[in-house]
Amino acid sequence: MERPTLTLKNNEERRLRAGHLWVFSNEVDTKKTPLTAFTPGQEAVVTASRGRPIGVATVNPGSLISARIMDQDPETRLDADFFRARLREALAIRSRLYPTPHYRLLFSEGDHVPGLILDRYGDVIVGQLNTAGMDSRKELILEAILAELAPSAVIWRNDSPTRDFEGLPRIVEVAYGTAPENLAINEDGALFAVPALGGQKTGWFYDMRENRSRLCRLVGGRTVLDLFAYAGAFSVRAALAGAASVTCLDSSEAACAMAADNAARNGVADRVEVVRADAAAFLEECAAAGRTFDVVSLDPPALVKRKKDLEAGLKVYERLNRLAMDVLAEDGLLLTCSCSQHVDAYELRRAALRAAMARGRRGQILDQGRQGPDHPAHPAMAETDYLKSFLLRLVQQ
Structure with missing residues (x-):
């Protein structure tokens, strides 16, 4: 069946030629190809203004990101075989990275399947279909999952x-x-x-696994x-790694x-104190009481959801860092x-x-982290390299 064409305005293809996968609505030549002519999720061939093909995409006329490139070959068909091939490609590297089947299996643009996320919990797959293109193909995606993985259950957390x-x-x-009552995770034992x-x-934050692993090497005998501990991933692993005590x-x-x-x-309940509280309020109370910790993990939820909120969000990050430093022991x-x-x-x-300067602390960056390799970043899309971390050693000035 012949597919429709989505034509770009003059010179709007440069970013896409460099590998980016998003087409914004203001980049489309709506005189040649009105967006209103497309249905949400429809497959189309994206072309430059003079007709040169750029790739095959899914289109959503009602979204700011009006098209997402799925493959640079305009002949590619987005059928079950396409998703099976992407799954096999993703499995090939995950199986080399992790000894057990517990990881992010498909990471949207990072795995060249924009809008699709799949997490693997042994023989249970949990996914998100975050675009009209993926949502309209959920049966094809399910077919591919069953063929390649033979899971006991597939859950859509849409x-x-x-x-x-x-x-x-x-x-x-x-x-x-x-669906089982609980998803089981094995993270480094x-x-x-x-x-x-x-x-x-989707249930678990696999993206922080490597950051947790590196920090756990340094917690032996420490408080x-x-x-923002969620289900206690770092808390439990720190206790297993020999921490003297953990406040979660x-x-x-x-x-x-x-x-x-x-x-x-995991048999560490005697060394993990679970506290329900607002993080900022708890830190202020600890500082007032003179309570300190040797190691602090500060991993808040996304504080800047929109670009216009950046300045305000950075102030919150700085405040949380100041409060964390207030309870950080010398040489923490x-x-x-x-x-x-x-x-x-x-x-x-x-x-x-x-924050360090405001608290009179001298800092050293011991490590800089990002999301784990099961969340690969697309080399042409800085947006996919979203997780940042710094491990700081802080001493008094």
Whole structure:
């Protein structure tokens, strides 16, 4: 079947020729190809203004990102075989990276499947279809998953705010099999469980695994504070790595319950104190009481969701870093992180530096991190390199 063409305005193809995958609505020549002629999720061939093909894409006329390039070959068909090939390509590197099947299997643009996220929890697959293009192909994607992985269950956690921008409803559903009560995770030998149909995002934050692993090498015999701890991934691993004590803090009652269960599951409940509190308030109380920690992990949720909020968000990052430094012991370690796409590494580094100067601390960067390799960044899309972290050693001036 012949596919429609989406034509760009003159000179708007340069970014796409360099490998970027997004076509914005203001880049489309609507006189030649009106966006209103397309249905959400429709497959189309994107061409430069003079007709030269750029690639095959899915189109959503109602979104700011009106098209997403799926493949540079304009002859490619977005069928089950296409998704099977992408899955095999992703599996080839994950199987080399991780000894057990617990990882992000497909990372949207990073794995050249814009709008599709799949996480693997043993024989259970949890996914998000975040664009109209992927949502309209969920049966093809499911067919590919069943053929390549033979899972016991596939769950769609389609409750991301991203779907709002695509005009898609938020819904959680079991697409195949019977969902277990909990998803099981094996992270470097530590065992965790989170609700299969609840919790945050797709259930687990695989992207921080390598950052947790590196910091765990330095916690032996130390007192540790894990802020915004969610289900206790770092808290439990720090205790298993020999931390003298761990304070695991989150503001969510459900998250605290998960963290406590996971500490018990790994036999470290006696060294993991789970605290439900607001992070800033807790830090202020500890500082007032003179309580300090040798190691602090500061991994807040995204504080800058829109570019226009950058200045205000950076002030919040700086304040949280100052408060964390107030409870950091002399010669202490602070892991400071940002998963905000609009905050780059330089800005996070500057926020931490300003906090250190305000608190009279002299800092050294021991390590700079990013998301794990199961969240590969697209080399032409800085947007996909979203997670930044710095491990700081801080001493008094």
